Amino acid sequence: MHRHASGVLWVLLYVVIVLSPLVLMLIRPVPPGRPFIIEASIALGFVGLVMMAVQFALIARYPRMSAPFGIDVLLRYHRNIAGVALLFVILHPILLIIQNPALLAWLDPIGGTWASRTGAWAIYAFILLTLISVFRKQLRFSYEAWRFSHTFLGIAAVLFAHIHIHLAGRYTDVFWREGIIIAISLVMVGSFGFIRLVRPALVRRRPFEVAEVRPERGDVWSFSLKPQGHDGLSFMPGQYCYLKLNTPYSFDEHPFSIASSSERRDRLEFAIKELGDFTNRIGQVPPGTITYVDGPHGSFSPDLTPAPGYVFIAGGIGIGPFMSLLRSLADRGDPRPVMLFYGEKNWEITAFREELDELRKRMNLEIVYVLENPPEGWEGETGFVTEEVLRRHLPEERFHRHVFICGPNPMIDAVERALARVGFEEHQVSAERFNLV
Ligand SMILES: Cc1cc2nc3c(=O)[nH]c(=O)nc-3n(C[C@H](O)[C@H](O)[C@H](O)COP(=O)(O)OP(=O)(O)OC[C@H]3O[C@@H](n4cnc5c(N)ncnc54)[C@H](O)[C@@H]3O)c2cc1C
Numbered sequence: 001m002h003r004h005a006s007g008v009l010w011v012l013l014y015v016v017i018v019l020s021p022l023v024l025m026l027i028r029p030v031p032p033g034r035p036f037i038i039e040a041s042i043a044l045g046f047v048g049l050v051m052m053a054v055q056f057a058l059i060a061r062y063p064r065m066s067a068p069f070g071i072d073v074l075l076r077y078h079r080n081i082a083g084v085a086l087l088f089v090i091l092h093p094i095l096l097i098i099q100n101p102a103l104l105a106w107l108d109p110i111g112g113t114w115a116s117r118t119g120a121w122a123i124y125a126f127i128l129l130t131l132i133s134v135f136r137k138q139l140r141f142s143y144e145a146w147r148f149s150h151t152f153l154g155i156a157a158v159l160f161a162h163i164h165i166h167l168a169g170r171y172t173d174v175f176w177r178e179g180i181i182i183a184i185s186l187v188m189v190g191s192f193g194f195i196r197l198v199r200p201a202l203v204r205r206r207p208f209e210v211a212e213v214r215p216e217r218g219d220v221w222s223f224s225l226k227p228q229g230h231d232g233l234s235f236m237p238g239q240y241c242y243l244k245l246n247t248p249y250s251f252d253e254h255p256f257s258i259a260s261s262s263e264r265r266d267r268l269e270f271a272i273k274e275l276g277d278f279t280n281r282i283g284q285v286p287p288g289t290i291t292y293v294d295g296p297h298g299s300f301s302p303d304l305t306p307a308p309g310y311v312f313i314a315g316g317i318g319i320g321p322f323m324s325l326l327r328s329l330a331d332r333g334d335p336r337p338v339m340l341f342y343g344e345k346n347w348e349i350t351a352f353r354e355e356l357d358e359l360r361k362r363m364n365l366e367i368v369y370v371l372e373n374p375p376e377g378w379e380g381e382t383g384f385v386t387e388e389v390l391r392r393h394l395p396e397e398r399f400h401r402h403v404f405i406c407g408p409n410p411m412i413d414a415v416e417r418a419l420a421r422v423g424f425e426e427h428q429v430s431a432e433r434f435n436l437v
Contacts, residue, residue: 007068012244017054017187019047024177029240041095041172048088049161052126053188055082056154060191061199061297070299072432086130089123115167118160125157132267136269143276144252153193158188200248203292206230207408208268210289213282218374219274219351220317221283224267225291232265233293235304235327238321238404243270245285248292253279256433257321257406258296263331268293271351273317296384297373300404300432306400309337311416312393313385315407321432322406323352332360338363339393341399343370343385343411347378384411387418397421406432 022043057065058078067075072156096103111125129150132139136146162185166178208225215223219399225244227233233241238259244250260269274280300321302310305345312322319342329338344350350369370389372379381389395401405415405422412431 001234006064009063012069012085014054016031017184018047018050020180020184021050022121024180035099037095037099041092041099044088045092045161046165048092049086049122049165050156050184051081051085051088052161052233053158053184056158056188056191060195060295062191071297072299078405082130082133086126087418089126093119093123097237108331113167115164115169117392118167119362120165122157122160125160129153129157131275138388147251155192157187158185169336175329185233192205196249197296200244200292203244203294206233206293208291208293210285210287211267212287213285215283216271217351218316218344221272221274223256223270223272223285225293226267227265228290233268233296234265235262235296236301237262237324238301239298240432241268241270241293241294241297243296244292244336246290246296252278255297257324258325259296259320259323260261261324261327261331263328270316271317271320271323297411298432300406300430302329302402302404305402305430307336307400309339309397309401311339311360311398311401311403312340313341313403313405313407314343315385315411315415316435317351318405318407318411318432320406323355325404326359326363326365330359335364337366337395337401339366339368339395341368341370341385341393343407344372346371346373347375362420366393373402384419385415387421389419390422394422399428401428404427404432404435406430409433409435 024046025039025043035319055078058074059071069077079347093103093107097105106112107123109120111117111118130147132141132146141149148328153257165181207228209228210223211226212222212224213272214222214224235241235258238257240255242253244253247390256272258268259271262266272279272282274282302325303370310325312325314322322340326338326340329336340352340356342356347353349371350371353369356365356367360367368381368389370383370385372383373380374380374382381392383389403419405412407415412433416429416431420426
């Protein structure tokens with residue numbers, strides 16, 4: 001209840017902040033009468049700009065703000081609402097041009113006045129930032145290059161927009177109005193400072209060191225950390241952390257779901273699959289390497305979704321968070337039934353299958369393996385986790401259970417559709433996507 005109440009308060013605060021510029025326009029002294037279309041254009045520009053500035057706060061990992069939603073939900077909102085903010089920003093000059101076509105010249109990035117030029121730069125930076133995010137894969141931008149350009153263009157766009165508003169001077173003639181605009185800028189600068197300086201400084205106080213890096217099946221490594229000079233991390237099974245090696249201030253940070261039991265604070269483990277430059281090197285990280293752990297984050301946890309039983313559906317390395325869920329439930333002696341569907345390419349690379357057999361003895365766990373390329377003589381399920389596979393195995397009391405899915409995006413999409421056809425409602429299903437961008 002407390003979580004819901006604080007979620008509602010944050011949503012209200014968001015709405016108030018986003019709409020605050022309209023107060024600027026309504027409270028006297030109001031500039032003398034102009035056509036409605038111009039005022040509407042300015043209102044849209046203001047609201048779009050504030051939404052863009054607040055985007056920085058949404059992803060700053062403020063603990064109080066992310067607690068009621070989970071940072072994964074905030075990241076998804078950040079991504080989805082960006083299109084609306086961009087639309088508002090673009091409508092700002094379009095309405096002005098409809099009113100007076102001569103103003104088309106204001107879109108010239110090197111012509112016009114400083115006021116129009118900085119406005120044009122802000123809009124182009126917003127557009128470029130969005131295009132790079134939407135077409136990152138097609139443009140072959142590495143994650144790191146995307147992240148750098150995203151941050152740089154975001155800051156540039158908001159700053160240019162503020163200079164534009166100040167120079168246009170239409171609603172900043174009174175000091176308190178300018179104050180509101182500056183406060184909005186500070187939300188952006190403060191959030192950037194929080195995530196780049198304050199959070200790393202906090203994380204630095206609680207370092208970990210690599211205890212062991214164990215090879216598992218299928219190019220997966222169990223990356224095991226032990227706390228250095230503190231009592232470890234308290235987390236809910238299913239949550240994830242950002243890992244940074246050697247320095248907490250590095251830009252090179254990667255999110256991984258915790259795979260170890262929440263009941264063991266002396267060890268923190270992650271199941272990491274080799275995929276690119278960082279993960280390919282994880283097997284060679286020497287024991288003793290100092291590692292900084294920013295987390296826990298996320299809301300993909302049965303601790304937040306109580307139910308009489310669970311269905312877990314894993315695809316490939318999506319098994320990572322489920323290892324934490326299963327290890328934790330077993331350590332807690334939790335009697336609730338769990339059914340795990342585990343899809344993999346073949347039996348040889350099915351990570352953790354020996355340990356899953358052991359877990360079956362310690363808890364009420366049923367496992368359905370689904371192999372794309374089964375070995376000779378395989379009598380289990382083959383292909384993918386489809387509606388038919390689900391119907392064949394889900395128990396009668398299936399709708400009392402909450403479903404968790406983690407795996408590649410296409411698999412999550414297909415399983416969500418299959419679950420809907422089986423009869424599950426959206427609120428009975430939670431998914432963790434490893435491809436946030
Ligand atoms: C919430 C969450 C939990 C995850 N849990 C696990 C897990 O338990 N085990 C596991 O093996 N993988 C997990 N991943 C994926 C893991 O973060 C990426 O595989 C890893 O960062 C790839 O980095 P790379 O340099 O090796 O590969 P690259 O080739 O650089 O990247 C491959 C893809 O991974 C993503 N990626 C790369 N760097 C980052 C980053 N810093 N932040 C976010 N995404 C990035 C991008 O989509 C990129 O296209 C998780 C991802 C998220 C978002």
